[in-house]
Amino acid sequence: MENGNTLNSNLADYKMPLSMDIPDIEFIDIIAEDPNGLYGAKETSEGAIVSAPPSIVSAIHDATGIWFKELLVTPEKIVMALNEKGSE
Numbered sequence: 001m002e003n004g005n006t007l008n009s010n011l012a013d014y015k016m017p018l019s020m021d022i023p024d025i026e027f028i029d030i031i032a033e034d035p036n037g038l039y040g041a042k043e044t045s046e047g048a049i050v051s052a053p054p055s056i057v058s059a060i061h062d063a064t065g066i067w068f069k070e071l072l073v074t075p076e077k078i079v080m081a082l083n084e085k086g087s088e
Contacts, residue, residue, distance in 0.1 A: 014052065 001007065008014055053071055061067050066081045 011052070011056075016052075 057068050057071075057073060060073060060078065064078065064082060064085075066078075066085060068077065068081070
């Protein structure tokens, strides 16, 4: 990053944060009789380490106004969704 701009020209050079690069994370165990009950879905650590795909989908939404709910988001899928959005 430089002046708030990403310097990577592609995702091949994107660096995944290492454990020493992120703040300490406190894990709290939630015990529920019904797995879909009070707290709903739970996960352990994926949210902390797998941030690139949702960030990319969010950036595509910011640029197009279209939410993609499946990965892999290809240029073809984006064009098809833009064409569908334009015909509405």
